[in-house]
Structure formats: C-alpha cells, structure tokens
Amino acid sequence: MSWFRAASLVQSPGEERDVFDEEADESALVQREWRSHMQRRVQEGYRDGIDAGKAVTLQQGFNQGYKEGAEVIINYGQLRGTLSALLSWCHLHDNSSALISKINNLLDAVGQCEEYVLRHLKSITPQPHVVDLLDSIQDMDLCHIAPAEEKIDEAKDERFYENNADFNKNCSKNLSGVDCSSLKCCRTQEHAHSENPSLTWILEQTASLVKQLGVPVDILQHLKQL
Amino acid sequence: MFDAIVMVDERFHGEGYQEGYEEGSSLGMIEGKQYGTFHGAKIGSEIGCYQGLAFARRCLLHGSATEKDSKKMKVLESFIGMIQKFPYADPTYDKLHEDLDRIRGKFKQLCSLLNVQPDFKISAEGSRLSY
Numbered sequence: 001m002s003w004f005r006a007a008s009l010v011q012s013p014g015e016e017r018d019v020f021d022e023e024a025d026e027s028a029l030v031q032r033e034w035r036s037h038m039q040r041r042v043q044e045g046y047r048d049g050i051d052a053g054k055a056v057t058l059q060q061g062f063n064q065g066y067k068e069g070a071e072v073i074i075n076y077g078q079l080r081g082t083l084s085a086l087l088s089w090c091h092l093h094d095n096s097s098a099l100i101s102k103i104n105n106l107l108d109a110v111g112q113c114e115e116y117v118l119r120h121l122k123s124i125t126p127q128p129h130v131v132d133l134l135d136s137i138q139d140m141d142l143c144h145i146a147p148a149e150e151k152i153d154e155a156k157d158e159r160f161y162e163n164n165a166d167f168n169k170n171c172s173k174n175l176s177g178v179d180c181s182s183l184k185c186c187r188t189q190e191h192a193h194s195e196n197p198s199l200t201w202i203l204e205q206t207a208s209l210v211k212q213l214g215v216p217v218d219i220l221q222h223l224k225q226l
Numbered sequence: 227m228f229d230a231i232v233m234v235d236e237r238f239h240g241e242g243y244q245e246g247y248e249e250g251s252s253l254g255m256i257e258g259k260q261y262g263t264f265h266g267a268k269i270g271s272e273i274g275c276y277q278g279l280a281f282a283r284r285c286l287l288h289g290s291a292t293e294k295d296s297k298k299m300k301v302l303e304s305f306i307g308m309i310q311k312f313p314y315a316d317p318t319y320d321k322l323h324e325d326l327d328r329i330r331g332k333f334k335q336l337c338s339l340l341n342v343q344p345d346f347k348i349s350a351e352g353s354r355l356s357y
Contacts, residue, residue, distance in 0.1 A: 041238035047242075049245060053252075054251070054257070056251060057252070057255040058255075065261065065264075066262035067262075068263060070269050072267070073270035073271045074270040074271070074274035074315075076271065078278035082282045215285075221281075222278070
C-alpha cells in the first residue's frame with residue numbers, strides 16, 4: 001500500500017499546472033481515473049486475499065479449538081455423569097430427599113461451572129472486528145495507520161489468550177486453591193468466582209456425599225485427573 | 227506498453243491480495259477456533275458424561291452377582307469399550323458421526339436396562355455436528 005501512496009505522490013505535481021491549460025486538465029482527469037482504478041484493484045486484491053487467507057486457516061482454527069474445547073469440557077461431563085449415576089442410585093435405594101436435593105444442587109453447580117468455562121474458552125478470541133476497522137480506515141484513506149492498529153490488536157489477542165490459558169490450567173488442573181486467585185488477571189472475572197462454585201468445592205462435596213451414601217470411594221477414581 | 231499496463235494492474239491487485247491474505251489468515255483462525263471450541267465442548271460434555279456415568283455404574287454394580295446384573299454388566303462393559311475407543315478430541319476422525327450414533331444407541335439400551343431416564347441435560351438429538 002505504501003508503494004501505491006508513493007506512486008500517487010510522484011504524480012501529484014501535475015495537478016499544480018496552469019488551470020487554463022486544457023491539456024493539463026485532461027491529464028489530471030486521466031490521472032485521477034487511473035488512481036481510482038488502481039485503488040479499486042488494490043481493494044479487489046485485498047478482498048480476494050481475505051477470502052483466500054480465511055479458507056486456509058479456518059479448518060486449522062476449527063481443529064485447534066475443537067481439541068481444546070473437548071479436552072477441557074470432558075472433565076465437567078465426567079463429574080456430571082458420576083453425579084447422575086449417584087442420583088439414580090439414590091432413587092433406587094430410597095435415600096433421603098435431603099441427599100437427593102444435595103446431588104441435584106451439585107449437578108446444577110457443575111452445569112454452571114461448565115457454562116462459565118465454555119464462555120471463557122470462547123472469549124479467548126474477541127469478535128472479528130479488525131477487518132471492519134481496517135476497511136473503514138482504508139475508505140478514509142489512512143492506510144498508514146492501519147498496520148499499527150493491527151499490531152495492537154494482535155498483541156491484545158495474545159495477552160488474552162495467555163490469560164485464558166492460565167485460567168484453564170488453574171481451573172481444570174490445579175485444585176490447590178479453592179478461590180482460583182489467579183483468575184484476577186482475566187478480563188471479565190472480577191465478580192465471576194463469587195457467583196460460580198469452583199470445581200474443587202464440587203469435588204469435595206461429591207466425595208463427602210459418597211461417604212455418606214456408603215458406596216465405594218472407588219467410584220470417584222476416574223475423576224482423579226480433574 | 228499494453229503488457230506494462232496489465233502488469234501494473236496485477237501488481238496492485240497482488241499488493242492488496244497479500245495484505246488481505248494475512249488479515250484473512252488470522253481472521254480465519256479466530257473464527258474457526260470459535261466454532262471449533264463450541265463443537266468440541268459439546269462432544270466433550272456428552273462423552274464425558276457417558277464416561278462418568280458408566281464408570282460410576284460399573285463401580286456400583288461391582289460385587290453384585292445376580293444374573294440380571296451380569297447382563298447389565300456386559301452391556302455396560304461394551305459401552306465403556308466404545309467410549310474409550312472413541313477419539314472424542316479429534317475433529318479429523320472420519321467416522322465421528324457414525325461412532326457417535328452407535329454410542330448414543332448403546333447408551334439408550336443401557337438406560338432402559340438400568341432403568342434410568344437419560345435426562346441429565348444432554349440434548350442428544352439435535353446435537354449433530356455440522357462443519
């Protein structure tokens with residue numbers, strides 16, 4: 001794009017010629033036409049490029065996100081399945097309704113946790129607004145600013161990504177801190193962990209429930225990797 | 227002369243193309259990841275739930291030796307075998323839908339055998355993947 005700007009700058013002195021010179025007027029008109037034609041070509045190329053670039057990385061991004069989503073969320077699914085099994089066992093053995101409602105509460109809590117984590121997994125990537133921004137900048141003929149903006153956005157993306165990665169690690173693997181204090185670095189989490197029960201808490205509650213029910217503790221063995 | 231004009235035309239197009247390509251690549255990555263995360267999480271949630279349920283059930287059934295229970299155990303074991311073999315985190319697995327349908331079918335069979343209602347917030351129907 002800078003190349004294009006330079007080219008048009010070189011041509012511009014032509015416009016300063018005598019306004020009564022008919023020949024000069026005509027050449028200025030031709031130049032303007034030529035310039036707008038070039039600009040159109042650049043924009044056409046840009047759109048073609050966007051499509052081609054997207055086509056290449058869309059599947060790659062999908063695969064990456066898919067793997068990540070599946071691997072994080074499966075833990076919550078396992079916990080939910082285990083609690084469901086306990087629930088039906090309770091129904092079968094006519095356990096007290098207090099225990100049953102406790103299991104139901106825990107199931108709700110897992111659901112909340114899962115939803116919350118999923119929301120954050122998805123917010124790793126901000127809305128695709130960069131192209132709109134660039135397009136409007138281009139329309140305003142401020143192309144020199146565009147690359148700088150782009151860089152800032154990319155830097156931001158990376159930062160959010162890192163934070164979220166940290167958050168995932170902490171929430172799904174590190175069970176030592178109940179309140180997940182490292183969450184604070186994340187964007188929208190200021191009030192989040194007061195609303196959302198942590199996975200550690202749910203696990204602890206489930207373990208005590210298993211003891212109360214008198215079923216083998218082995219039942220939670222497959223949740224160890226949580 | 228004509229050649230030169232065409233070349234310039236190409237050159238401008240190429241210049242825009244390159245810029246667009248870079249932009250499009252990062253956009254595609256972002257968009258793809260968003261869709262991917264959503265679908266991956268859906269599968270992970272469903273398969274995880276099956277795993278949790280099946281392992282817990284097996285544990286609860288263990289030690290019981292009645293004939294009825296041994297049939298349950300058999301179906302349960304085969305169900306566990308299916309979900310353990312299922313590469314849930316691999317979106318490139320070409321038999322994903324086929325296997326998932328088989329797992330869901332087996333799960334229904336297991337539910338009726340164990341006499342449980344599969345109502346734990348899995349929308350098995352309608353959660354067919356499309357990408």
